[in-house]
Amino acid sequence: MNEFGSQGDGDGQEIRGRMAWQQAIKELLGAPGAVISMYSPDFSDWPLNQADVIAALxxxxxxxxxxxxxxxxRxxxxxxxxxxxFAQWRTRFAHLVxxxxLPEEFAAPQECLLLRNRGLLALPSQAFRLGSWCSGARLHAAVGLFDQVWQQSEPGFPAQALGL
Structure with a gap:
């Protein structure tokens, strides 16, 4: 078991616990490459308010x-x-985001952070936060599912709040 609470290396490597989940997200967002796709019901367990994550973004x-x-x-x-x-970053970089x-009547994909060549997928667990690294065919399948669900979703979280 390593410092991230995971075992093994590479595709399928398990992430155990909330801190390990957040560390894995920070790692991916630290050098995300060209494209980022992410899904969470509400992003409550994501380190989106941490200064180092925003600096990297x-x-x-x-x-x-x-x-x-x-x-x-959702x-x-x-x-x-x-x-x-993160909300301020989203406003500053509205041209990128x-x-x-996703309406409640549509099935959701696995909670995920997907990049071009690597990703992180949440796994069902009642006891604690559990996730798995993915690449290759697993990543391709996760991106395909994300794309399908994306087509069913509607614009939300505007960069600027319009009002009178």
Whole structure:
């Protein structure tokens, strides 16, 4: 067992516990590559308000010019309330981030953070946060499912609140 509470190496490597889950997300968001796709019902267990995550996203976003982040949730109220740093980042980089809400009547994919060549998938667990690294065929399948669900979703979490 390593410092992240996981066993083994590579595809299928298990992530055990909330802190290990958050550390894995931080690792992926630290150097995400060209495209980021992420789904969580509400992102409550994600480290989106941590200064180092926002600094990494700032550095990454500076070189981007077109939308390359797809963020899908059932509800974004937790992000707006508990992750003000991320909400501000989302506003500054609105040209990169497309957020959608998945209506309750549609089945959700596994909670995930998917990059071009690596990803993190949540696994069902009653006792604690559990996840698994994925790549290759598992990653391709997860991206395919994400894409299908994305097509059923609706725009949400606008970068700017319009009002009178």
């Amino acid at each position: 700032d550095a990454w976003g500076q070189a981007r010019r077109q939308p390359c982040v797809r963020m899908l949730a 509800h974004f109220d937790v992000v707006q309330r508990d992750a003000p740093r 497309v957020c959608h809400v």
